[in-house]
Amino acid sequence: MTTDELGRIIRAARRAQGLRQDQLAGAAGVGVRFLSELERGKTTARLGKALAVLAALGCKVRIEPPP
Secondary structure: OOHHHHHHHHHHHHHHOOOOHHHHHHHHOOOHHHHHHHHOOOOOOOHHHHHHHHHHHOOOOOOOOOO
16 A cells, blocks of 8 residues: 555545544644644654554554465
8 A cells, every 4th residue: 555545535525524634633633734744644743643543544454464
């Protein structure tokens, strides 16, 4: 997955839930600027904050180790 793909998923999930960026940012404990950059696919976004946004949306993250 790329940062662009992650951003698109977050934006789509936020919109599907009828949330504005400021509402999701508040629920996740991050700033609106961070969320905006995350949705745009910023490559240097902090992982911990990105995971907090995903958790606030109710998204599940699954990482599979190589075989």
